[in-house]
Amino acid sequence: MGNEALVFVVMLATFVVLSLRLKLPIGVALMVASIAGGVIAGLGVPISHLVEGTFAYLDEILIIATAMLFMKGMQKSGLLNTAVYQILQIFHNKKVFLLLSMMALVMFPGLITGVSTPSVLTTGALVAPVLLHLGMSRSRAGAIIGMGSIFGMLAPPVNIPIMIIGAGIDMPYMGFTLPLLILIIPVAIFTTLFLGYRHIKIIPWEELKKGMPESNFSQYGWKLYLPIMFVVFVMLLEKSIPHVFPNLGLPLIFLGGSLLTLVTGAPFKFSPMSKESVKESLPIMALLAGIGMLIQIMTLTGARGFIVVNILTLPDIFLYLGIVISLPLFGAVSSFASATVLGIPFSLALLGQNEIWLVSAVAFVAGLGDLMPPTALAGIFAAKVVGIKKYSRILKHCIIPAILMAIYGLFVIIDGEFTNWLEWFFLGFPIITVVVLILIIFFVIKLIRSPKKEKEGTVLK
Amino acid sequence: MKVLSKKNLTGVIIIVLCVGIAGFGSIEFTSQWEEDAVYAGPGVTEIKNLSDYFADLKGTAGDTKVYVLEGEEPGGTVFVLGGAHPNEPAGMLATVLLIENIQVSKGKVIVIPFGNASAYTHTEPQEAYSREFAIETIEGEERTFRFGSRYTNPIHQWPDPDIFVHSSGQTLSGVETRNLNRAFPGNPDGYLTKKIAYGIMELIRKEEADVSIDIHEASPEYHIVNAMVAHQDATSLAAETSMELQMENIRISVESSPERLRGLSHREWGDFSDTKAILFETANPSQGLFRGRGGSDLVLSGKDDFYLRAAEMDLLYVPYDEEGKPIEWRVNRHLRSLEMVVEVFSRNNPGREIQFKNIPSGERLVNEGIGAFLLSGE
Numbered sequence: 060m061g062n063e064a065l066v067f068v069v070m071l072a073t074f075v076v077l078s079l080r081l082k083l084p085i086g087v088a089l090m091v092a093s094i095a096g097g098v099i100a101g102l103g104v105p106i107s108h109l110v111e112g113t114f115a116y117l118d119e120i121l122i123i124a125t126a127m128l129f130m131k132g133m134q135k136s137g138l139l140n141t142a143v144y145q146i147l148q149i150f151h152n153k154k155v156f157l158l159l160s161m162m163a164l165v166m167f168p169g170l171i172t173g174v175s176t177p178s179v180l181t182t183g184a185l186v187a188p189v190l191l192h193l194g195m196s197r198s199r200a201g202a203i204i205g206m207g208s209i210f211g212m213l214a215p216p217v218n219i220p221i222m223i224i225g226a227g228i229d230m231p232y233m234g235f236t237l238p239l240l241i242l243i244i245p246v247a248i249f250t251t252l253f254l255g256y257r258h259i260k261i262i263p264w265e266e267l268k269k270g271m272p273e274s275n276f277s278q279y280g281w282k283l284y285l286p287i288m289f290v291v292f293v294m295l296l297e298k299s300i301p302h303v304f305p306n307l308g309l310p311l312i313f314l315g316g317s318l319l320t321l322v323t324g325a326p327f328k329f330s331p332m333s334k335e336s337v338k339e340s341l342p343i344m345a346l347l348a349g350i351g352m353l354i355q356i357m358t359l360t361g362a363r364g365f366i367v368v369n370i371l372t373l374p375d376i377f378l379y380l381g382i383v384i385s386l387p388l389f390g391a392v393s394s395f396a397s398a399t400v401l402g403i404p405f406s407l408a409l410l411g412q413n414e415i416w417l418v419s420a421v422a423f424v425a426g427l428g429d430l431m432p433p434t435a436l437a438g439i440f441a442a443k444v445v446g447i448k449k450y451s452r453i454l455k456h457c458i459i460p461a462i463l464m465a466i467y468g469l470f471v472i473i474d475g476e477f478t479n480w481l482e483w484f485f486l487g488f489p490i491i492t493v494v495v496l497i498l499i500i501f502f503v504i505k506l507i508r509s510p511k512k513e514k515e516g517t518v519l520k
Numbered sequence: 521m522k523v524l525s526k527k528n529l530t531g532v533i534i535i536v537l538c539v540g541i542a543g544f545g546s547i548e549f550t551s552q553w554e555e556d557a558v559y560a561g562p563g564v565t566e567i568k569n570l571s572d573y574f575a576d577l578k579g580t581a582g583d584t585k586v587y588v589l590e591g592e593e594p595g596g597t598v599f600v601l602g603g604a605h606p607n608e609p610a611g612m613l614a615t616v617l618l619i620e621n622i623q624v625s626k627g628k629v630i631v632i633p634f635g636n637a638s639a640y641t642h643t644e645p646q647e648a649y650s651r652e653f654a655i656e657t658i659e660g661e662e663r664t665f666r667f668g669s670r671y672t673n674p675i676h677q678w679p680d681p682d683i684f685v686h687s688s689g690q691t692l693s694g695v696e697t698r699n700l701n702r703a704f705p706g707n708p709d710g711y712l713t714k715k716i717a718y719g720i721m722e723l724i725r726k727e728e729a730d731v732s733i734d735i736h737e738a739s740p741e742y743h744i745v746n747a748m749v750a751h752q753d754a755t756s757l758a759a760e761t762s763m764e765l766q767m768e769n770i771r772i773s774v775e776s777s778p779e780r781l782r783g784l785s786h787r788e789w790g791d792f793s794d795t796k797a798i799l800f801e802t803a804n805p806s807q808g809l810f811r812g813r814g815g816s817d818l819v820l821s822g823k824d825d826f827y828l829r830a831a832e833m834d835l836l837y838v839p840y841d842e843e844g845k846p847i848e849w850r851v852n853r854h855l856r857s858l859e860m861v862v863e864v865f866s867r868n869n870p871g872r873e874i875q876f877k878n879i880p881s882g883e884r885l886v887n888e889g890i891g892a893f894l895l896s897g898e
């Protein structure tokens with residue numbers, strides 16, 4: 060039985076050394092780790108298994124490829140910068156709304172792609188200069204963008220960790236919208252205000268405008284927003300009347316949306332745009348292919364069974380500890396890998412309570428994995444966007460929101476009653492929901508208003 | 521001549537490497553497209569195709585052989601489906617043993633060994649199944665059988681919708697669109713899996729099968745295992761069978777087919793034809809999530825250390841010990857259940873009796889192995 064453990068350790072060690080020390084691309088590191096697993100298990104290089112594994116996430120890879128195309132199209136056509144401009148125009152003189160609207164903007168691409176990187180690279184890149192212009196430090200802005208990209212990745216309609224866990228435990232991807240919103244929105248509000256409220260200042264619109272992306276609205280009008288309206292409309296139709304409306308699938312919808320961006324705003328050439336979007340999404344597609352390989356080899360060598368059985372036989376207390384510690388830690392490979400390798404057995408071990416809430420919460424905690432180096436999809440790109448070298452400076456700001464996320468998720472996982480209560484609370488009384496959200500906002504503001512100097516000060520003027 | 525730049529050269533090397541690896545891999549993948557040999561035993565009176573019952577299947581990856589074993593005397597008809605899920609080998613093997621061994625004297629036995637022929641042509645990513653396993657016959661011939669996927673091959677039916685909507689309105693995750701045992705009663709105008717399901721429905725209706733059996737396996741951690749699942753019209757038949765089996769020390773529980781769960785054989789066969797529909801399950805560790813490194817050995821022996829540990833921790837729905845769950849044991853349960861269902865049905869339905877002989881006995885199966893009952897070529 061020790062053999063499987065050895066295989067797992069060798070695979071993990073190979074991955075960490077290759078990605079952390081040799082700085083190989085994550086996808087390549089995963090491939091080499093898979094090969095190492097096969098060799099150490101005495102199976103040689105099982106080529107057909109390596110190839111087969113890469114096909115596990117073919118659908119997700121197509122979603123990411125086309126969603127990235129769509130995001131790029133919206134960027135090039137002027138939709139994104141106009142949206143940032145117009146939203147800030149409305150909210151610029153109220154700190155709370157200003158911050159929350161920027162959080163929403165950062166989250167948006169993640170909602171659609173189900174990946175954190177597009178959030179950071181598109182709207183994140185647009186919001187970053189605004190935050191800096193408002194007086195926030197680079198690392199803080201990076202933390203807001205990084206956390207926002209994780210919230211976006213986890214928020215509905217597309218949540219890939221849940222799709223992955225669902226495939227592993229025979230659970231359809233349905234009914235997750237509400238639990239996910241109830242999990243994410245309060246934490247997103249808290250995080251934004253906690254990180255941002257004391258660190259921006261309201262400046263007059265005329266001055267703010269100087270640090271802002273331009274608006275193309277006067278040129279193109281509402282037509283500019285057609286692509287996103289099209290995508291949302293078709294998605295809603297598909298979700299609300301699946302028996303009538305044909306299932307087009309996310310890739311086709313996104314492709315339609317990206318073609319629309321060609322004619323609804325600033326003119327741009329499709330081919331360089333698509334090259335750029337493939338270049339940016341390639342590492343993530345390679346990551347998914349690599350995870351597919353890794354899991355296939357783990358199954359082949361018995362390492363998957365080893366992990367699953369060991370997790371399932373843990374006493375409850377370790378099970379819960381394992382969830383809050385190992386799920387984010389394993390995110391070193393990526394939150395998707397964490398969902399696959401650990402999320403599935405953890406969910407299996409706890410089946411029996413409200414399964415949709417359970418899986419939502421497991422995915423919620425696993426999402427933190429995107430902060431974890433060496434992969435740290437959310438953090439490392441955020442550092443790039445705000446222009447700092449050391450990603451650890453961003454991570455430092457994320458610690459408290461991350462702990463809060465883990466605890467909130469854990470509460471949902473441990474106590475089925477708690478989820479009933481949450482559902483009753485948020486669904487039964489929409490007014491209460493709004494009031495509570497406002498109270499959270501005020502509480503956070505009160506909490507952080509106490510004068511305390513920002514130590515780290517690369518404030519841009 | 522212009523020399524390639526370093527960057528382009530790397531690109532070319534990687535492309536060549538990819539093509540090479542894909543080519544090499546595809547040799548193994550395509551080897552699974554070849555059908556397994558099944559030899560017609562002395563009782564086989566006719567070999568048909570599923571497309572004889574539903575012509576649209578002709579020439580598709582969903583067409584599959586139908587073996588008819590008809591007795592001299594008229595009587596009832598029993599239909600047996602194996603291989604609806606090709607990663608559940610005991611079901612398929614039980615049907616192959618029927619085809620190669622039994623001799624029908626009264627009534628008709630109709631057998632499909634590879635229910636979802638398309639799903640036999642590939643395996644599932646991340647499951648790392650061994651593509652085949654081999655059993656040696658008495659003459660020393662190595663009979664190989666494929667171990668496939670639970671789902672129709674995506675090269676025959678793709679892409680999956682996000683949500684699979686069954687004709688009843690029930691929704692499941694998209695991949696279930698390719699699950700034959702969620703596709704009944706099928707649809708003549710549907711995609712391949714629905715067409716296969718429709719063909720099987722047509723067979724049951726046209727042959728006026730009195731009893732229809734769908735043979736499966738399940739992983740030992742799945743809650744319905746070691747059981748018969750019966751349509752409400754077949755409940756008393758299944759209950760009586762289970763009681764008689766118990767007297768022979770074979771414990772098989774009876775579950776009734778839930779009304780709400782649509783698309784499954786035990787539900788739709790009964791609802792959309794006059795047949796009595798029952799589904800059999802045994803425990804198969806080689807399809808489970810807990811299994812260690814097993815490969816084709818595990819398929820046959822059913823022995824696995826991790827399952828043993830899981831059993832000690834009370835995580836399984838079947839008793840599991842050092843003996844494992846050998847294929848002979850699993851096939852024997854299916855054959856005994858089938859034999860008993862037919863016996864009970866014949867006893868209670870004079871005029872519609874089905875009688876056959878030479879079905880492999882439990883004792884010989886366990887002592888001599890499956891190979892003792894598999895024919896050799898020529």
Ligand SMILES: [Zn+2]
Nearest residue numbers: 605608736737
């Ligand atoms: Zn089955």
